[in-house]
Amino acid sequence: MNLHRTPIAATDAVQAVMKHRKKGRKENVPLSECFGRILGEDLIATHPVPPFHKSPYDGFAFRSQDTKELSRDQPGHFIVNETVPAGHRAEHSIEKGQAVRIMTGAEIPDGADCVAMFEICQTYEEGNRSYVTLKRPLQPNQNIIEKGSETKEKEVLVESGAYINPGVQALLATFGYAEPLVFTKPKIGVFATGTELLDVEEELQPGKIRNSNAFMILSQIERSGGNGVYLGKLDDDFETCYQAVSNALDHVDALLTTGGVSVGDYDLMPDIYQKLEADVLFNKVAMRPGSVTTVAKVEDKLLFGLSGNPSACYVGFELFAFPIIQSFVGRNQMYHQRITATLGKDFKKPNPFTRFVRGFISYERGNVYVYPTGMDKSAVVSSLAKTNVLIMLRGGTRGYEKGDAVEAIMLDDQQRQVEF
Numbered sequence: 490m491n492l493h494r495t496p497i498a499a500t501d502a503v504q505a506v507m508k509h510r511k512k513g514r515k516e517n518v519p520l521s522e523c524f525g526r527i528l529g530e531d532l533i534a535t536h537p538v539p540p541f542h543k544s545p546y547d548g549f550a551f552r553s554q555d556t557k558e559l560s561r562d563q564p565g566h567f568i569v570n571e572t573v574p575a576g577h578r579a580e581h582s583i584e585k586g587q588a589v590r591i592m593t594g595a596e597i598p599d600g601a602d603c604v605a606m607f608e609i610c611q612t613y614e615e616g617n618r619s620y621v622t623l624k625r626p627l628q629p630n631q632n633i634i635e636k637g638s639e640t641k642e643k644e645v646l647v648e649s650g651a652y653i654n655p656g657v658q659a660l661l662a663t664f665g666y667a668e669p670l671v672f673t674k675p676k677i678g679v680f681a682t683g684t685e686l687l688d689v690e691e692e693l694q695p696g697k698i699r700n701s702n703a704f705m706i707l708s709q710i711e712r713s714g715g716n717g718v719y720l721g722k723l724d725d726d727f728e729t730c731y732q733a734v735s736n737a738l739d740h741v742d743a744l745l746t747t748g749g750v751s752v753g754d755y756d757l758m759p760d761i762y763q764k765l766e767a768d769v770l771f772n773k774v775a776m777r778p779g780s781v782t783t784v785a786k787v788e789d790k791l792l793f794g795l796s797g798n799p800s801a802c803y804v805g806f807e808l809f810a811f812p813i814i815q816s817f818v819g820r821n822q823m824y825h826q827r828i829t830a831t832l833g834k835d836f837k838k839p840n841p842f843t844r845f846v847r848g849f850i851s852y853e854r855g856n857v858y859v860y861p862t863g864m865d866k867s868a869v870v871s872s873l874a875k876t877n878v879l880i881m882l883r884g885g886t887r888g889y890e891k892g893d894a895v896e897a898i899m900l901d902d903q904q905r906q907v908e909f
């Protein structure tokens with residue numbers, strides 16, 4: 490076992506991994522299942538919006554030229570021959586001296602060019618006919634939502650690579666995209682290694698712990714838009730691990746393992762990479778936690794060797810696996826949003842390496858603060874529960890103080906940025 494590893498900067502490590510990114514496949518999916526997916530085609534207006542001149546109000550449609558001279562003292566009386574509900578067309582075009590009763594969203598009848606709300610009209614019946622009285626002039630186009638006034642036909646409204654939020658769902662429905670083309674979720678295999686690991690339903694036993702990393706990672710994959718596939722936990726036995734990893738590589742787009750990447754007697758991943766003849770991109774990163782994170786490439790597949798320590802595993806995923814998954818799912822921007830915020834609490838521990846402190850964001854009277862969530866050791870699991878940012882503290886000889894401006898990586902946000 491070679492104990493001497495050369496650490497590379499976290500940013501360089503991210504670049505090294507991202508050189509091997511791939512764009513994903515695409516598939517058509519029923520619209521009802523598209524929320525949260527990434528659009529694989531431009532969303533183009535297949536017709537103008539609205540597709541016809543329509544009324545914004547419940548009221549009466551008139552010919553504006555018939556209303557020019559009207560006033561309180563000189564009201565106009567119009568014959569009403571028809572009512573047009575939304576979804577229907579008027580049977581007749583309106584002629585001089587006529588009006589049509591029209592509902593919100595209904596198509597403006599031919600001949601009409603303005604609408605008055607019910608509230609400013611009076612109606613009455615006389616000799617079996619319906620009339621409406623209007624006491625003011627209306628302008629041409631007054632209260633008409635014109636055809637194409639919102640969107641012209643063929644306009645690109647959302648580009649391929651966009652996240653499908655509720656608004657995009659509305660547009661897809663508007664334009665008849667019953668089965669939009671979206672990026673296929675990449676299949677990301679997960680193995681947890683460690684003879685000490687128990688299944689969740691097992692009783693605690695001496696020296697053993699329950700496997701928490703697998704469940705954490707599977708939800709991180711889901712949050713990233715990937716399809717996490719749990720392949721099980723593996724004892725620290727070389728042949729078992731080698732066979733399992735080697736076989737799994739054929740069936741996934743990328744493979745994540747947790748544990749066994751450091752220099753211990755039962756840390757088997759380095760030997761497995763060797764036997765697989767993998768190209769190890771790096772096996773030491775100048776960061777805390779997650780310094781032992783290793784990324785290797787076997788043929789065209791990336792193999793992420795995440796640390797067994799829960800916090801290190803969590804951070805290693807967000808820095809290296811997350812952007813690769815963004816590429817697979819078709820995002821044009823692949824990195825977590827990063828903001829500048831005010832540190833809400835002292836963080837005095839100096840470190841030569843860049844620290845990614847698990848933290849949470851807090852909005853206080855319009856200002857953005859970030860707070861460390863708790864114990865900041867690599868082996869800690871409890872501080873992950875409240876985590877929704879990673880506070881990025883550059884390495885140095887002194888710590889950070891409450892009030893310092895710091896960078897924070899947003900983990901729950903759907904917005905992405907172009908650069909790490």
Ligand SMILES: Nc1nc2c(c(=O)[nH]1)N[C@H]1C(S)=C(S)[C@@H](COP(=O)(O)OP(=O)(O)OC[C@H]3O[C@@H](n4cnc5c(N)ncnc54)[C@H](O)[C@@H]3O)O[C@H]1N2
Pocket residue numbers: 681682683685686698699700701702703747748749750751752753756778779780781795796797798799801867868
């Ligand atoms: N001599 C050295 N020792 C260590 C070094 C070093 O540089 N020199 N690095 C330390 C650092 S940093 C880390 S991080 C850990 C990384 O360890 P491994 O990735 O090899 O992981 P394991 O040894 O398998 O396990 C570490 C720790 O995590 C627990 N674990 C493992 N899997 C899970 C799981 N699925 N769920 C919950 N907890 C898990 C495991 O029981 C251990 O306690 O190495 C340091 N050592």
Ligand code: MOO
Pocket residue numbers: 776777778779780781782796798800801867868
């Ligand atoms: O890989 Mo370790 O997490 O730096 O403590």
Ligand SMILES: [Mg+2]
Pocket residue numbers: 748749750751752753755756797
């Ligand atoms: Mg170890």
